[in-house]
Amino acid sequence: xxxxxxxxxxxxxxxxxxxxxxxxxxxxxxxxxxxxxxxxxxxxxxxxxxxxxxxxxxxxxxxxxxxxxxxxxxxxxxxxxxxxxxxxxxxxxxxxxxxxxxxxxxxxxxxx
Numbered sequence: 001x002x003x004x005x006x007x008x009x010x011x012x013x014x015x016x017x018x019x020x021x022x023x024x025x026x027x028x029x030x031x032x033x034x035x036x037x038x039x040x041x042x043x044x045x046x047x048x049x050x051x052x053x054x055x056x057x058x059x060x061x062x063x064x065x066x067x068x069x070x071x072x073x074x075x076x077x078x079x080x081x082x083x084x085x086x087x088x089x090x091x092x093x094x095x096x097x098x099x100x101x102x103x104x105x106x107x108x109x110x111x112x
Contacts, residue, residue: 005041005102008048009112011056022058025051025111029061038070040106043099044091045075048111053087063090073098 012021013028032038042062044052051058052074066072073094079085085093 001035001037001039003106004039004109005043005106006039007099007108007110008042008044008051009046009110011047011050011058013111022056026057026061028111029058029065033061033065033068038065038068039109041071041073041102042091043073043075043094043102045078045099047078047082049074049078049082049084049088052089052091053084054089055087059089066090075099 008025010021011025012018013025014021042065050056052062052072053059062072072091074088074091076093076095079088079093
């Protein structure tokens, strides 16, 4: 996992019921943070930036992953579009050039 970055492009995992998708995404990050080997980074874009806000239970897990040394990023264009900068609980604002650099160095695992 240390050779991967996780791209979070939605505030839920999978298509279908929103509540179920949010719960499945939270479960993913709950289990991920318990693993010994963690990803190099997590990059949130599009509606994925909502996972970094207090409105999402996922933000607690992303904050804990950040505290364990995982770099967590929020797409600046997306943060600006959704106007959530003042609500971010975790992560640093970054741009697409940084995501491209990361994706050239690490394998990308996309959650959508």
